[in-house]
Amino acid sequence: MTFLLFGCTSNKSLTDIEKEKINTELDYIGKIDQKYAGIPFEDLIKKYGNEKAWKIFEEKRDSVGLDNQQRIKKLYLKYGYLGFKEVGKENSVKFWLPIQHADKDVKFQKKMLKELWKQIRINNANRSDYALLEDRVAINTNQKQRFGSQVTYNEVGQAIPKNGLLDSVNIDKLRAEYGLPSFKDYYNWMTTNHFEMNKEILLKKGITEPKLYK
Numbered sequence: 001m002t003f004l005l006f007g008c009t010s011n012k013s014l015t016d017i018e019k020e021k022i023n024t025e026l027d028y029i030g031k032i033d034q035k036y037a038g039i040p041f042e043d044l045i046k047k048y049g050n051e052k053a054w055k056i057f058e059e060k061r062d063s064v065g066l067d068n069q070q071r072i073k074k075l076y077l078k079y080g081y082l083g084f085k086e087v088g089k090e091n092s093v094k095f096w097l098p099i100q101h102a103d104k105d106v107k108f109q110k111k112m113l114k115e116l117w118k119q120i121r122i123n124n125a126n127r128s129d130y131a132l133l134e135d136r137v138a139i140n141t142n143q144k145q146r147f148g149s150q151v152t153y154n155e156v157g158q159a160i161p162k163n164g165l166l167d168s169v170n171i172d173k174l175r176a177e178y179g180l181p182s183f184k185d186y187y188n189w190m191t192t193n194h195f196e197m198n199k200e201i202l203l204k205k206g207i208t209e210p211k212l213y214k
Contacts, residue, residue: 014079014086022075022082023091029068030094033101036061039197068098069105081115083124096129106140113137131178139163147175148183151190157202158211159190188212 014022040050040057048056072095075082082095099112113133119125135149144164148171151159165171171183180186188210195202195210 018079019087022079023087025071025075026082026087026091026094029071029098030091032064033068033094033097036064065098065101066104069102069108072098073108076112076115081112081119081125083119085124089126092125093129096125096133100129100133100136103136103140106137109133109137109140126179127177128179131175131180147171147178147180148186149180151187153191153194156207156211157191157194157198158213159187159194184213 036057040053044057045053047053075095079086083092086092087095096116099109099116102108113130116125116130116133120127120130131147132149135145135147138145139150139162142163144166145161146166148161148165150162152162154160167174175181175183175186181189191212192210195207
C-alpha cells in the first residue's frame with residue numbers, strides 16, 4: 001500500500017460519474033473535518049465540563065482525521081492529486097484539508113507537498129494551500145517557517161510564529177505572493193480569537209484585551 005501510494009504521480013481524466021462520486025466523498029470529508037476543527041461543542045462542555053470535553057473532542061478529532069486521511073490516500077492512489085481541473089476549486093481544498101492535518105504522517109505530508117507544487121506550476125491548486133502545507137511540514141520536522149502560518153502564543157496571549165521565521169524582513173512580500181493576508185492582519189486575527197476563546201483564563205492573569213501588533 002505504501003509503495004503504491006508513493007509511486008502515484010499523475011492525474012487521470014475523470015468521467016462525469018467519477019466526478020460526482022468523488023465530489024460526494026470530498027463534501028463529506030470537508031464537512032466532518034471542519035466540524036472538528038474548532039473547539040468542543042457547547043453541549044459537550046455542559047455535560048462533561050471543560051477538561052473532559054476537550055479530551056473527548058480531541059479523541060474524536062484524531063479519529064476523524066485518520067479516517068479522512070485514509071479516504072484521501074485511496075483517492076490519490078486511484079486518481080492522483082485532485083486539483084481545480086479534476087474537482088473544482090472548492091473541492092480541491094477539501095482534498096487538501098486532511099493532508100494539512102496529517103501531522104502524524106509527515107512522510108505523507110512531504111510527498112503531497114511535492115505533488116502540490118506540481119499542481120501549482122500548472123495553476124491547478126491554490127498557492128496559499130501550498131504555503132500552509134509547507135509551514136506545517138516545517139513545524140512537524142522542527143524547522144522554522146517561511147510563511148508564518150503556524151502560530152503559538154506568548155505569556156500575554158499574543159500570537160507568535162511557532163519555531164520562528166526564516167525571513168522576518170520579507171515575510172509580507174512572500175505572504176502576498178502566495179495569496180495570504182499580511183502578517184499583522186493574520187496575527188492580530190489569531191490573537192483576538194485566542195483571547196475570546198481563553199478570556200476567562202486571561203482575565204485572571206490581568207490581561208483584559210488582546211495584545212495586538214501595531
